[in-house]
Amino acid sequence: MYLKRCIYILCCCLSFIACKEEPLITFKEVNFSDGDSPMVEVNIPMAEGNKTIANAINSSIEKSVIADLQIGEVDTVSFHSIKESINGFNKEFEAFQHDFPDSAYPWEAQIDGDIMYQSENIISIALTSYMNTGGAHGNLTITFFNFNAQTGKIISNSDLFNDKDAFYKLAKAYFQKQVDYKKILFDPEKFVLPSNIGYSEKGITLLYNTYEIAPYSTGVIEFTIPYDEVNSLLVFDGVQ
Incomplete structure (x- = not known):
């Protein structure tokens, strides 16, 4: 009886340790692209696990991607999802082609996200955005995000x-x-x-x-x- 009780206590302790070490948030890579238009491709990490934390992190990442795909003033962004932004980017290109049919420059947008660092307290993510809308050269922009791993809020x-x-x-x-x-x-x-x-x-x-x-x-x-x-x-x- 004493041995069984010791084994039970040991199992409970091991279970507690395992639960304690399990991260609140994990990530998976998600791809967004338009099958009809290989001009745009987005590969970003999306948070999973605690819903409140994951939603906060994902919302910040999505807003950044949407802003990066915006053509024109960022303050006029009206899209609510990455897919809408990709469609909007394509429509802008179609309008450009209509106005400038002789232009030989194809548009391109590539956004990639990477986990730079993750601990129980802080998560750092980098978003690399490359945009080319027909200019002499494309525009490369890298953005770092530091998230509080316990809340999902940006630090x-x-x-x-x-x-x-x-x-x-x-x-x-x-x-x-x-x-x-x-x-x-x-x-x-x-x-x-x-x-x-x-x-x-x-x-x-x-x-x-x-x-x-x-x-x-x-x-x-x-x-x-x-x-x-x-x-x-x-x-x-x-x-x-």
């Missing part, structure tokens, strides 16, 4: 750090080590943090999109500060 960059001034100084020093900044920046004397700051497996990654601080020819500027150098400044600890 602002300022809320990632317990000492914003110290992180600014660390990022500036690291940037100057990694990048020949005096030759590429619009304003070499002024350092600014990028819009994109996110967690990755190796550390905190900072990414400047094209035109954000340097000419188009410079391209994307990206560097990572290792966790052993930045963890003391983080609200959510990263894996070292």
